[in-house]
Amino acid sequence: MRRSHARSRVVKSSKSDMDPIKFQIRSGNRSSSTYTVTKSNSKHSKSNLCLIFVSIAVVLSFLFICYSILLSGGNRRGLIRYSVVIDGGSTGTRIHVFRYRIEFGKPVFEFRGGDYASLKLHPGLSAYSDDPDGASLSLMELVEFAKGRIPKGLWKETEVRLMATAGMRLVELSVQEKILGVARRVLKSSGFLFRDEWASVISGSDEGVYAWVVANFALGSLGGDPLKTTGIVELGGASAQVTFVSSEPVPPEFSRTISIGNVSYNLYSHSFLHFGQNAAHEKLWGSLVSKDQNSAVESTRKGIFTDPCAPKGYNLDTIAQKQHLSGFLAEESKFSASLQAGGNYSECRSAALTILQEGNDKCSYQHCSIGSSLTPKLQGRFLATENFFYTSKFFGLGEKSWLSNMISAGEKFCGEDWSKLRVKDPSLDEEDLLRYCFSSAYIVSLLHDTLGVPLDDERVKYANQAGDNIPLDWALGAFILQTAAETSQHTGSSNLHSFYALFGTDSNTLLYLIGIPILITVLVYLVSKWRKPQLKTIYDLEKGRYIVTRIR
Ligand SMILES: Nc1nc2c(ncn2[C@@H]2O[C@H](COP(=O)(O)OP(=O)(O)OP(=O)(O)O)[C@@H](O)[C@H]2O)c(=O)[nH]1
Ligand SMILES: [Ca+2]
DSSP: OOOTTOOOOOOOOTTOOOOEEEEEEOOTTSOOEEEEEEOOOHHHHHHHHHHHHHHHHHHHHHHHHHHHHHHTTOHHHHHEEEEEEEEEOSSOEEEEEEEEEEETTEEEEOOSGGGEEEEEESSOGGGGTTOGGGHHHHHHHHHHHHHTTSOGGGGGGOEEEEEEOHHHHTSOHHHHHHHHHHHHHHHHTSSSBOOGGGEEEOOHHHHHHHHHHHHHHHHTOTTSOGGGOEEEEEEOSSEEEEEEEOSSOOOGGGEEEEEETTEEEEEEEEEEETOSHHHHHHHHHHHHHSOOTTOSSOEEETTEEEETTSOTTOOOHHHHHHHHHTTOSOTTSOSOOEEEEOOOHHHHHHHHHHHHTTTGGGOOSSOOSSTTOOOOOOOSEEEEEEHHHHHHHHTTOOSTTHHHHHHHHHHHHHHSOHHHHHHHOTTSOHHHHHHHHHHHHHHHIIIIIITOOOTTOTTEEEOSEETTTEEOOHHHHHHHHHHHHHHHHHHTTOHHHHHHHHHOSOHHHHIIIIIHHHHHHHHHHHHHHHSSOOEEEEEETTTTEEEEEEOO
16 A cells, blocks of 8 residues: 655664565555564564464473363372272172272272272162062162262263172072162162173172182282282171182182282182071071971970070060061971070080081082081181171170180170170160170181181181271272272273373372473563563654664
């Protein structure tokens, strides 16, 4: 844009060899004048340009890294995972919520504080045999408990599994499927990651292996020398489990092999269904009131049966009624007997042994221990969990010689008058208090009379947690095995883990390693922009003189 015969001169600023861009501006009635806007010279502009590119590139890479971390669930969250296991037990259903980290491709478990929470609701799933839909209420309450402990953004990648045990094994298959169907509906709509096959009744052998895994994880022997591992013997409500590394040959139906890292463990693992403490006690009562010829105890007078495992003065009518109503009695044996409390520990112990040996006559091995199953001679150290722990704690038994002290504690408790026992423990539910007489006899009969553990054997200790207060609950073992297997599958493919491996795993480190260089670059760039303004001199025709002006 330019006016005729106007003079236009272009003066290059002596100060810099910049290429001029010329244009004329008409301002009002004043004659136009020519300004020279000069581009910065190529050298200066090149350095600014590459500075701009560098800072943009670095800022973009920083954003990409943040984005990829967020995409994988956020920095700390990208390292954090959750998992949920529901234990469908005979006396109750317990949900376990686990939080863990992936570090260098390996899962890191803590099982305390915010890393672990559990809630148990009564009754167990098998109690809903007549009303399977009723099971949904307690399952939904358990799911809400878990949701309250997992960030909503992670629900869809959090796996939930329901594993039912002895209580459900005792229920007919068709009823099991109905109850599992209800559970699957609830878990499918929970918002967590769930597949139908993740709700099932697990085998007793699996339950024993999982209990063995958490015990040895807690003791730090998982992954080490098989002969330095610790066995478990677990006295549940409906079943009892025995799992340990056996150097004796083990028939295939009792043999389990698991590998941790490059170590293989050849385990004996078996769950004795119906031989849990509550189931065995029910069996005792059933044999007392039925006319069953091999009843655990003889009747004193016609129709009057004495229960040696009930302290004198305890009213057994409710128990007898319940046995009768629960159909525990064989059809042909009409309910005619009445029960009276005998309170005699040694008779109770021999009644317990009779129950433990039920089925021995059908033994197909060279020798059977419990029922018609084989148990190799126990070797190495053992942790005795669940009812072994609860009853030992109730009697205040120390670790030392706890098994032999169980006898004297049981003799005292069973022989005491019921009214005195009630006064001593008024807060306890009557049936729970009553169970301690049978339990003290059943424990000695199971470990010593049946499995051959010497009364003063210090290799067997009772416990319900180990190591760093890790609960000895088989559900934790199931979670450990499941997570370790999944993580080792995924580690290879996830470059994010190698990213963390490179930059370490702590979010602060990431921040420093990436954030500071960015900051420096941006500061350098900004300072460079704010350095003293680039000035240039131009000749103003109108004013007829040189003026100094700044480049934008
Ligand atoms: N005395 C006492 N017994 C308990 C306590 N908690 C659980 N038990 C008993 O310990 C046994 C096993 O506990 P859980 O594994 O929670 O019971 P469960 O899973 O419903 O039973 P199973 O299906 O046989 O494993 C059962 O006989 C319970 O009655 C407790 O606090 N005190
Ligand atoms: Ca259990």
